[in-house]
Amino acid sequence: xxxxxxxxxxxxxxxxxxxxxxxxxxxxxxxxxxxxxxxxxxxxxxxxxxxxxxxxxxxxxxxxxxxxxxxxxxxxxxxxxxxxxxxxxxxxxxxxxxxxxxxxxxxxxxxxxxxxxx
Amino acid sequence: xxxxxxxxxxxxxxxxxxxxxxxxxxxxxxxxxxxxxxxxxxxxxxxxxxxxxxxxxxxxxxxxxxxxxxxxxxxxxxxxxxxxxxxxxxxxxxxxxxxxxxxxxxxxxxxxxxxxxxxxxxxxxxxxxxxxxxxxxxxxxxxxx
Numbered sequence: 001x002x003x004x005x006x007x008x009x010x011x012x013x014x015x016x017x018x019x020x021x022x023x024x025x026x027x028x029x030x031x032x033x034x035x036x037x038x039x040x041x042x043x044x045x046x047x048x049x050x051x052x053x054x055x056x057x058x059x060x061x062x063x064x065x066x067x068x069x070x071x072x073x074x075x076x077x078x079x080x081x082x083x084x085x086x087x088x089x090x091x092x093x094x095x096x097x098x099x100x101x102x103x104x105x106x107x108x109x110x111x112x113x114x115x116x117x118x
Numbered sequence: 119x120x121x122x123x124x125x126x127x128x129x130x131x132x133x134x135x136x137x138x139x140x141x142x143x144x145x146x147x148x149x150x151x152x153x154x155x156x157x158x159x160x161x162x163x164x165x166x167x168x169x170x171x172x173x174x175x176x177x178x179x180x181x182x183x184x185x186x187x188x189x190x191x192x193x194x195x196x197x198x199x200x201x202x203x204x205x206x207x208x209x210x211x212x213x214x215x216x217x218x219x220x221x222x223x224x225x226x227x228x229x230x231x232x233x234x235x236x237x238x239x240x241x242x243x244x245x246x247x248x249x250x251x252x253x254x255x256x257x258x259x260x261x262x263x
Contacts, residue, residue: 007154007158011146011150012147014204017203017208028240031204032207032216061153061154063244066210066244070251075259090253100184104183114225
C-alpha cells in the first residue's frame with residue numbers, strides 16, 4: 001500500500017511541475033529551484049513531514065523532499081548547536097546526495113563523450 | 119447536435135493545446151509516480167535489512183542518483199525526459215541528471231571550467247536557493263522554537 005501512495009503522490013507532484021512547464025513556460029532550472037524552496041518552507045512549517053509520513057518516497061524523492069531534508073537538517077542542527085546550527089544544518093543535510101552526484105557525475109563526464117550517440 | 123466542418127475544425131483547434139497539456143501531465147504522472155514507487159520498493163527492502171530510517175533514506179537517494187547518472191551517460195535519461203517531461207525532472211533523479219548532463223556536454227572546455235563549473239549549471243541555483251531558504255528557516259526556528 002505504501003508503494004501505491006508513493007506512486008500517486010509522487011506522480012501528482014510531477015504533474016504540478018508539468019503544469020508549471022506547460023502553462024507558465026518556466027525553465028526546468030526555475031522549477032527545480034521553486035520546488036526546493038517550497039519544500040524547505042513547508043518543511044520549516046512542519047507540513048511537509050506529514051506528507052512524507054503518509055506517502056514515503058512519493059514525497060521524499062521529488063525535489064520538494066530535498067527542500068524538506070534541508071529544513072529538517074537545519075532544525076535538528078539548531079536543536080543541537082543553537083545559532084551555529086543555522087549555518088551548518090542545511091549543507092550537512094544535503095551532503096550525502098550532493099557528494100554522490102558530484103563524484104559520479106564527474107566520473108560519467110570523464111568516461112562519456114559529448115554527442116556520443118547510443 | 120449537428121456541426122459543420124468549420125465548427126468542428128474550430129473545436130479541434132480550441133481543444134488541441136489543452137489535450138496536449140493533459141497528455142503531458144499523464145506522462146509526467148506515470149513516469150514520476152513509477153520512479154517514486156520504485157524508490158519506495160528499494161526503501162522497504164533496505165529498511166527490512168535493518169538500516170535506520172535516516173540511513174535508508176540516504177541510501178535510496180544515493181542509489182537513485184547513481185542510476186540516473188548511469189542512464190544519463192548512456193543517453194537513456196534524456197530520451198526518457200523527452201517522453202516524461204516533469205516526470206523525469208522533478209524527482210531527485212532529475213537533479214542528478216542536471217549535474218551529469220552538462221558535465222558531459224561541456225567536457226571539452228576542460229576539467230576545471232568545463233566539467234567542474236558546468237556541473238553546477240542547474241544544480242548550483244538549486245543549492246544556492248535551498249541553502250538560503252534553510253538559513254531563513256533555521257533562524258526563524260531558533261527564535262520561535
